[in-house]
Amino acid sequence: MTEYQHEQMEALELVAGHLSGLKAADIDALKGKLADYLCFRRDVDTFLSTHFSDICTETCYQSRISACCTREGIITFFADVAVNVIMSDEIAIQALFSVLRSPQEGSKCIYLGEKGCLWQVKPLVCEMFLCEKAEDAVLKINQDLQNEWHMLKKREKTFRWPDQIVLFDELEQLFLDAGHSSPLMYLHNSPGLLRVKKAVGRKQ
Known part of the structure; x- marks a missing residue:
């Protein structure tokens, strides 16, 4: 198991x-907290599937020209993991455990x-990534x-950029308050993001 797999x-x-130790009502409350974020993710998914589906399939999955989905190149925030597990059934969660335990080739x-x-x-970084070829083919020709x-x-930043109280920060804090910690809690341990908080007078 690589260091990346171990952290994941x-x-x-x-x-x-x-989450397995929480009551159903607590899980429902967490899902309620995610409502605005999941609405945003649906909007992004609709935009990308409408305008980029064909070119991304050719560039990433067929020709493999794009840098997206590279081995151990995906940055996942702790909140990404939390959101995904909250919204996944046991089969989907076990599928992730299975691949993480397997040798990576x-x-x-x-x-x-x-x-x-x-x-x-999907992790937010993955969802919001567009390679240069895709941007040139779609965005450059359509204002x-x-x-x-x-x-x-801009909407993305309202969930992950800590110049204000944001969902990704709140989810990390929820687990910290429960006595948990992870290297993926970037909004509480990344020097750069901590400087963002400090610059606006937020508690770090």
Whole structure:
């Protein structure tokens, strides 16, 4: 198991273990907290599937030209793991455990299966990544789509950029308050993101 797999496994075990001890009402409350974020993710998914599906299939999955979905190149925030586990059934969670326990071969992300990503709610970095070829083919020739993508990028920051109280920060804090910690809690241990908090007078 590589260091990357180990970190991913630890975070997955931590989240799954904690959630397994919660009551159904507590899980429902967590899902309620995710409502705005999941609405945003549906909007992004609709935009990408409508305008980029064909070119991304050719560039990433067929010719493998794109840098997306590269081996151990995917940055996952702790909140990504939490959201995904909250929204996954046991079969989907066990599929992640299975691939993380397996030797990693090839050049692609360990989570990339034959039918696409094994996550139910993909990491935000993955969802918002567009390679240069895709941007050139779609956004450069259509100002309206450029504007729409720009607005989605602005909405993204309202969930993960800690110049204000954001969902990703709140989810990390929820687990910290329960006595858990993970290297993937970047909003509490990344020097750069801590400086963002400090600059706006937020508690670190």
